[in-house]
Amino acid sequence: MTIASDEPQVASIAAPSVLPGKRRRTSRLTRNRWGYAxxxxxxxxxxxxxxxxxxxxxxxxxxxxxxxxxxxxQWVGLANYSDLLSNEFFWNAARNTLTIxxxxxxxxxxxxxxxxxxxxxxxxxxxxxxxxxxxxxxTSIAAAxxxxxxxxxxxxxxxxxxxxxxxxxxxxxxxxxxxxQLAISVIVIxxxxxxxxxxxxxxMQAIPEDLYEAAxxxxxxxxxxxxxxTVPGLRPTILFTIVVSTIGAVQLFGEPLLxxxxxxxxxxxxxxxxxxxxLMYDQGWTNFHLGQAAATxxxxxLIILVVVGGWALLARCRARAER
Amino acid sequence: MTVLRKSRAALGVGLAxxxxxxxxxxxxxxxxGRITLNVGLFGTFGFEEAGLYDEYMELNPDIRIEETSVExxxxxxxxxxxxxxANSGLADVQGIEIGFxxxxxxxxxDAFVDFAxxxxxxxxxxxxxDWKVExxxxxxxxVIGLGTDAGPEGMCYRRDLFxxxxxxxxxxxxxxxxxxxxxYLELGRRYAAAPGRAEGTSFVDSPASIFSAAVYQGEFAYAxxxxxxxxxxxxxxxAAWEDASAAAEEGLTAGLTQFGDEWNSAFANGGFATVAxxxxxxxxxxxxxxxxxxxxxxxxxxxxxxxxxxxSWLGVPESAEHREEAIARVQxxxxxxxxxxxxxxxxxxxxxxxxxEDPEVSGATNEYFNGAPVGQIFxxxxxxxxxxxxxxxxxxxxxxxxxxLTNVATQDTSPDDAFDEAMTEIEDIVG
Numbered sequence: 001m002t003i004a005s006d007e008p009q010v011a012s013i014a015a016p017s018v019l020p021g022k023r024r025r026t027s028r029l030t031r032n033r034w035g036y037a038x039x040x041x042x043x044x045x046x047x048x049x050x051x052x053x054x055x056x057x058x059x060x061x062x063x064x065x066x067x068x069x070x071x072x073x074q075w076v077g078l079a080n081y082s083d084l085l086s087n088e089f090f091w092n093a094a095r096n097t098l099t100i101x102x103x104x105x106x107x108x109x110x111x112x113x114x115x116x117x118x119x120x121x122x123x124x125x126x127x128x129x130x131x132x133x134x135x136x137x138x139t140s141i142a143a144a145x146x147x148x149x150x151x152x153x154x155x156x157x158x159x160x161x162x163x164x165x166x167x168x169x170x171x172x173x174x175x176x177x178x179x180x181q182l183a184i185s186v187i188v189i190x191x192x193x194x195x196x197x198x199x200x201x202x203x204m205q206a207i208p209e210d211l212y213e214a215a216x217x218x219x220x221x222x223x224x225x226x227x228x229x230t231v232p233g234l235r236p237t238i239l240f241t242i243v244v245s246t247i248g249a250v251q252l253f254g255e256p257l258l259x260x261x262x263x264x265x266x267x268x269x270x271x272x273x274x275x276x277x278x279l280m281y282d283q284g285w286t287n288f289h290l291g292q293a294a295a296t297x298x299x300x301x302l303i304i305l306v307v308v309g310g311w312a313l314l315a316r317c318r319a320r321a322e323r
Numbered sequence: 324m325t326v327l328r329k330s331r332a333a334l335g336v337g338l339a340x341x342x343x344x345x346x347x348x349x350x351x352x353x354x355x356g357r358i359t360l361n362v363g364l365f366g367t368f369g370f371e372e373a374g375l376y377d378e379y380m381e382l383n384p385d386i387r388i389e390e391t392s393v394e395x396x397x398x399x400x401x402x403x404x405x406x407x408x409a410n411s412g413l414a415d416v417q418g419i420e421i422g423f424x425x426x427x428x429x430x431x432x433d434a435f436v437d438f439a440x441x442x443x444x445x446x447x448x449x450x451x452x453d454w455k456v457e458x459x460x461x462x463x464x465x466v467i468g469l470g471t472d473a474g475p476e477g478m479c480y481r482r483d484l485f486x487x488x489x490x491x492x493x494x495x496x497x498x499x500x501x502x503x504x505x506x507y508l509e510l511g512r513r514y515a516a517a518p519g520r521a522e523g524t525s526f527v528d529s530p531a532s533i534f535s536a537a538v539y540q541g542e543f544a545y546a547x548x549x550x551x552x553x554x555x556x557x558x559x560x561x562a563a564w565e566d567a568s569a570a571a572e573e574g575l576t577a578g579l580t581q582f583g584d585e586w587n588s589a590f591a592n593g594g595f596a597t598v599a600x601x602x603x604x605x606x607x608x609x610x611x612x613x614x615x616x617x618x619x620x621x622x623x624x625x626x627x628x629x630x631x632x633x634x635s636w637l638g639v640p641e642s643a644e645h646r647e648e649a650i651a652r653v654q655x656x657x658x659x660x661x662x663x664x665x666x667x668x669x670x671x672x673x674x675x676x677x678x679x680e681d682p683e684v685s686g687a688t689n690e691y692f693n694g695a696p697v698g699q700i701f702x703x704x705x706x707x708x709x710x711x712x713x714x715x716x717x718x719x720x721x722x723x724x725x726x727x728l729t730n731v732a733t734q735d736t737s738p739d740d741a742f743d744e745a746m747t748e749i750e751d752i753v754g
Contacts, residue, residue, distance in 0.1 A: 155579075261582075262580055270726070
């Protein structure tokens, strides 16, 4: 998951509302010059650090470029993309990204919803719980992954020591395919559950109290209230978290990179936990094939567009059906 | 700085943020007329720790040395490549590692000062081992860096584990028993079958330990004379694969990934009895295994002949701000006298023949390693070394083979399948 993923939310909060003022016969540009001045830095930075790299990446992806000789790029058209589609490492990474994405996102959001619901009760010391939940999010990925990497160690890891103590066999967490993906999902879940729970909690507090009172009068249990008042009230928020988590899942990079523990970029001895993000890094910066890496980056972008578009469509159909 | 003080607070804050963001820590802030030489390195070169910077600054009062070091050489190299591509942001002196020296000689030789073209080049280059100068030499004869340390290899072993398993512990006897890899594997089988073997221990840390050492003992390893990758036909790969996959399949290895967390822990816990060790790994073992294991480790010669693992060079970018000063400093730092100091103070084995033959080096022993005559063991290995061609993909190809061997050791993959897996991966790497 990347920091960039919470951008849409920030942007929507930061969008300045137009203040009512005297009508003047000046052009809109002059009238709103301060507004433009205030948003300009963002768009200048966006153009430099997002739009330009974005377009340059597209340009690079149409060339055969070696990291050691960027000037000697050769135009190859769409060859990088067709190579990608016939590359078994790409499909392997896509599969891994999907399974790690599902393994991490589904429990993460379900747990976040449950936690938010609990924290919505007037508990003693709930500020403490709320802050505590956000702590994993504030921890650096590197530090967290290194600690988890040691916990999941095969011979000297705490988790295996625990498993052995209760009579199970040791698990080669890093070496196995499912076990490594599960371990990485645990890191993602640990890091992002609290963050999502706080978002849910904020949305929950906006649900009018009288809806619950009315439901209670009609004899709805707490569970029914949760199901028929809370969840429908949270639907836009849930969609938002699903979209953000999906983007984060497709871009997953730091955790699988650091999970190997020795700086290799191949995502395990059988590439068993190589994600698309890590594959891109491996292609570009370990194996010097920048064009290939750029094509992978664009493929990731297209995947994100398709998946997020799918969610949006689903939400719209759902909303229309209910109307 | 005065501008800063006079300006409004807001502007000052803005500037400070901008400076921070661009990484321009004001190194020229204390302007005392001294030249600041920027040195870009990775890992632990140890010059600063050995006091050589202070010594140099004392000899040259008009020079100040500032070192920026990145922990992992791979990360350092990615940054260096980006900067070379942009031809900006390069330091006055850049560290060059054996893992990427082939890429630099192949693609960026012109970006570095040619030490062979300088005055007194014969003297500057003459004191090094030939095999140290050759990897840093481009096809048209440019020498892009001067050697710092080198990594002639030996075989480190745990005396206590050997004793429990009823194997000999004398280093000369072992050197003779494992004169070749067959002898080494034979001892491994005896170790695995020994009733007294410490529970949970393996003979060797990883199949990669055998593979990466043995592969460079062939006439060719991963590359032909022109630096083109030839992993499927090289004699070194074939022989090394045979030995390493046999060890992996027979369960003689602990199946660890070198430099991973578990590998480090295994040193502290005595999880394996042998590991192929270049000279620089002795310091690593000492720090990982800790004081408790002092005197338990020992060093013998490497089975199958001499190889080198690791080692670095110092290069000066042509675009360096203080080019002449940087050249002089690199020549000084890599001269025999300084290499001797680097050995006695930081245990970095010299890449200079003259330094390695100095009694201070050749007569050195290592107390932690049971008083082993490390100067003599590694010195002999260095003297017997010959240059094996390397390609820019050596590290990546080796990683692919190591991964495949790990699968043989831990995932019950058959050696043939694993070899095919490795070759598929290598085809993708080499492109």
